[in-house]
Amino acid sequence: MKKKYLLAPGPTPIPPEVLMAMSMPIIHHRAPDFIPVLDAAKKGLQWLYQTKNDVLILSASGTGGMVGTVNNFLSPGDKALVINSGKFGERWTKICRAYSIGVEEIKVDWGYTVKPEEVESVLRKDPSFKAVFVQACETSTGVYHDVKSLGEIVKKLKNTILVVDAISALVAHDIRTDEWEIDVMVGGSQKGIMLPPGLAFVSISDKAWKMSETSKAPRFYFNFKKEKEALAKNQTNFTSPVTLILGLNQALNMLKEEGLNEVFRRHTILAEATRTAMKAIGLELYTKESPSNSVTAVMAPDGYDGQVIYKNLREKYGITAAGGQDQAKGKIFRIAHLGYADTFDVITAVAGVEMVLKGMGYPVKLGNGVAAAEEILMK
Numbered sequence: 001m002k003k004k005y006l007l008a009p010g011p012t013p014i015p016p017e018v019l020m021a022m023s024m025p026i027i028h029h030r031a032p033d034f035i036p037v038l039d040a041a042k043k044g045l046q047w048l049y050q051t052k053n054d055v056l057i058l059s060a061s062g063t064g065g066m067v068g069t070v071n072n073f074l075s076p077g078d079k080a081l082v083i084n085s086g087k088f089g090e091r092w093t094k095i096c097r098a099y100s101i102g103v104e105e106i107k108v109d110w111g112y113t114v115k116p117e118e119v120e121s122v123l124r125k126d127p128s129f130k131a132v133f134v135q136a137c138e139t140s141t142g143v144y145h146d147v148k149s150l151g152e153i154v155k156k157l158k159n160t161i162l163v164v165d166a167i168s169a170l171v172a173h174d175i176r177t178d179e180w181e182i183d184v185m186v187g188g189s190q191k192g193i194m195l196p197p198g199l200a201f202v203s204i205s206d207k208a209w210k211m212s213e214t215s216k217a218p219r220f221y222f223n224f225k226k227e228k229e230a231l232a233k234n235q236t237n238f239t240s241p242v243t244l245i246l247g248l249n250q251a252l253n254m255l256k257e258e259g260l261n262e263v264f265r266r267h268t269i270l271a272e273a274t275r276t277a278m279k280a281i282g283l284e285l286y287t288k289e290s291p292s293n294s295v296t297a298v299m300a301p302d303g304y305d306g307q308v309i310y311k312n313l314r315e316k317y318g319i320t321a322a323g324g325q326d327q328a329k330g331k332i333f334r335i336a337h338l339g340y341a342d343t344f345d346v347i348t349a350v351a352g353v354e355m356v357l358k359g360m361g362y363p364v365k366l367g368n369g370v371a372a373a374e375e376i377l378m379k
Contacts, residue, residue, distance in 0.1 A: 002317075002318045003318055004318040004319075004320065005317075005318055005319045005320065005345070005348055005349075005352075006320050007319055007320060007321050007335055007336050007337075007341075007345060007348070007349050008320050008321055008322045008334075008336055009139050009168055009191070009294060009295040009322055009334060009336040009338060010139075010167075010168060010188070010190045010191045010197075010336070010338075011190040011196060011197055012190065012191055012192070012194060012336060012338050012339040012340060012341070013194070013339065013340040013341070014194055014195065014196065014247075014340065015194055015250075015251070015254060015340045017250055017254060018194055018195065018247045018250045018251050018254075019247075020250075021246045021247050021249065021250035022243045022244070022246055022247040022250075024246055026242055026243065027242050027246075028242075029235070029236070029239055029240035029242050030235070034234075034240065034242065035234040035235075036234075037242075037245060037246060037249065038057075038231075038234040038235065038236070038240065038245060039234045040249050040252075041057060041245050041248050041249055041252070042054065042055065042057075042231060042234065044248070044249060044252035044253075044256070045057070045201055045203075045252070047252070047256065047260075048170070048171070048193075048252065048255065048260075049170075049175075049177045049185065049187075049201075049203045050175070050176045050177050050178060050179065050260075051177040051178045051203050052178060053177075053178070053203050053204055053205060053206075054203070054204070054228060054231055054232075055187075055201050055202065055203045056201065056202045056203075056204070056224060056227045056228065056231060057199060057200075057201060057227075057231070057236060057240075057245065057248075058199065058200040058201070058202065058222065058227070058236075059198065059199065059236070059238065059239070059240070059241045060198075060199070060200045060222075061188060061190075061197055061198070061200060062165070062167035062186060062187070062188030062190075062191075062200050063091065063095075063200075064200045064222060065167075065186035065187070065188065065200030065201065065202050066091065066092065066095055066165060066186055067095055067222055068200075068202060068219075068222035068224060069133075069163050069184050069186060069202060070095050070096055070098075070099050070101065070217070071099050071215070071217035071218065071219045071222060072212050072215055072217070072219060072222065072223070072224040072225075073130070073131060073161060073163075073184065073208055073211045073212050073215050074096075074099065074101050074130055074131060074211075074215055074217055075214065075215050075216040075217055076099065076100035076101070076216065076217060077100065077101075077102065078101050078102065078130040078131075079101070079102040079103075079104065079126075079128055079129050079130060080092075080096050080101050080102065080103055080104075080129060080130060080131045080132070080133055081103075081104055081105075081106065081119070081122060081123065081129045081131070081132045081133070082096065082103055082104070082105045082106070082132075082133045082134075083105075083106050083108065083114045083119070083132070083133065083134040083135070083145065084105045084106065084107050084108065085107075085108035085109075085110065085112065085113070085114060085135070085138045085141065085143060085145070086110055086135070086138040086139070086140035086141045086143070086325075087138075087139075087140040087325045087326055088135050088138055088139055088140060088165060088167075089108075089133075089134070089135055089138060092133040092134075092135075092165070093105060096133070099217045099218075100217075101217075104122070104126075104129070106118060106119060106122065110140070110141045110286075110327060110328060111141050111142075111143065111286050111287050111288045111289070111297070112143065112288050112289050113143050113144070113145050113146065113289045113290040114134065114145055114146075114150075116146055116149035116150055116152075116153060119132065119150060119153060120153045123153065123154070123157060123160065127157055127159075127160070129157075129160055130159065130160060130161070130211070131160060131161050131162075131163050132150065132154055132160065132161070132162050132163065133163045133165075134147060134150060134162070134163070134164055134165070135164070135165045135166075135169075136164050136165065136166040136168075136169035136170075136173060136175060137166070137168045137169035137172070137173070137292040137294045137295070138292075139167075139168045139292075139294070139295060140297075140324075140325045140326070140328065141286060141287060141297055141328070142285075142286060142287040142291055142292050142294075142295050142296055142297035142334065143287050143289065143290055143291070143292060144169065144173060144290045144291065144292040144293070144294075145290070146290070147162075147164050147166075147175065147180065147182060148176075148180045150162055151180040151181040151182050152180075152181070154181070154183070155181040159211075161183035161184060161205070161207060161208045161211055162181070162182055162183050162184070163183065163184040163185075163186075164182050164184070164185045164186070165186050166185050166186060166187055167186055167187055167188040167191055168188075168191045168192070168292075168294045168295065168338065169192075169292065169293075169294055170185075170187040170188075170191065170192050170193065171191070171192025171193060171255070171263060171267070171338070171339060172192050172264075172267040172271075172292065172293040172294040172338055173264065173267070173292070173293055173294075174260070174261075174264045177203050178205075181205070182203075182205070183204070183205040183207050183208040184202060184203065184204055184205070184208050185202070185203045186200060186201070186202050187200070187201040187202075188200055188201070189201075189244060189248065191294070191338055191339060192267075192294070192338050192339045193248065193251055193252075193339065194251045194254070194339040194340045195244060195247050195248060195251055196244065196247075198241055198244050199241060199244050199245075199248065202224070204224065204228075209228075212224060212225060221238070223237065264293075266341075266342070267293040267294070267337065267338070267341075268293050269376065269377065269379075270293070270337035270341055270342070270343075270345070270346050270377075271291065271292070271293040271294075271296060271337055272376055273346050273372075273373040273374075273376040273377050274296045274335055274337055274346050274349065274350065274373065275291060275296055276372050276373065276375075276376055277346070277350040277369035277370065277372045277373035278296065278298050278350075278353070278369065279372075280368045280369045280371070280372035280373075281350075281353065281354060281357070281364055281368055281369040282301070282363075282364065282368075283298050283299060283301065283353075284298075284299040285297065285298060285299065286298060286299050286324075286328065286331070286332045293337070293338075294336065294337070294338045295322075295334050295335065295336045295337070295338065296334065296335050296336075296337070297324075297328075297332050297333075297334045298332060298333055298334070298335070298353075299331065299332055300330070300331060300332060300333065301357070301362055304357075304360060304362060305330050306323055306324050306328075306329075306330050306331050306332045306333045307323045307324070307329065307330050307333075308360070309333045309353070309356055309357070309360070310322065310323040310333040310334075311323075312356045312359070312360070313333075313352050313353070313356055316355075316356065316359070317352045317355065317356070319348065319349065319352045321333055321334060321335050321336070321349065322334040322335075322336070333353075335349045335353075337349075343377045346373055346377065347370055347373060347374065347377070350369040350370050350373050351369075351370050353369065354366050354367070354368070354369050354370065
């Protein structure tokens, strides 16, 4: 028998309490019984997002939420500024171009964070950009971008909105949507919120709603105006993913019971312990600046294939982590500490890495990484 451990940056493990909630008999999405369910989800998401604005609930992966943020606020021929620092920054560019949005990229070397002053300089030279698109956490590299500073920059521009992909950062980081003046922020169910894939969440500021009134991009399924009108009646525009929303309420209740500050503190500690352990093993982090609390990206040792390390973790020890993507494929492996994660998830991951490397002939002293993690976790 081989027990399996899910330590990937999405999907992440689901608490038994959430699974139990989703096993309840189905409710019709237009029946009176469902109204308080969606009302609770709506209010819970506002709490998590730290916003007074509605948070739309979409039946989609996080990418569906990203698509909606492009075709609900921009028009063909508009210009967008995209922070491209990895595979998901690149996705913003692809979505914009699919809707005939002109794109200028600030390309950031993988493993590094964008410099807010560079963004400010570009916007000062050309204030015609209608939107700035960025990831809070670039999952492919483990970098956390300074979205707070970007909010301070973009808020000065009357006709420009800041759009943040927080799909893998939400819950792991204290992102204050309203206080930081983030106009549009996308989340997803299968990351820190501890649900299966299938839900996307989008918060929208008054500034962004005004921009949506002039948007001419085609849309049908992802029509945020219709979703807002439906949400006011505690409905979704199309068929609601009832089972997932039942699970969402349970997950949000668990996070509320823990408390937001404690949730953020837990993720900070788990991330610090993982990073410290990897260094104690003798490994180098791929993330050179501002590492995320969601996932740790680790360089494979010289002469070793990161994909093989990732596969050996799964095949030998039942640990599903993640490999590198695109230009980082084979160079790195990634370990998540996100959502339903605690002390012994980190210890399992670290011990697994030590054992895999030892088995591959790398000169690791078993226990060094585990001991380093334990010192932090016990504090």
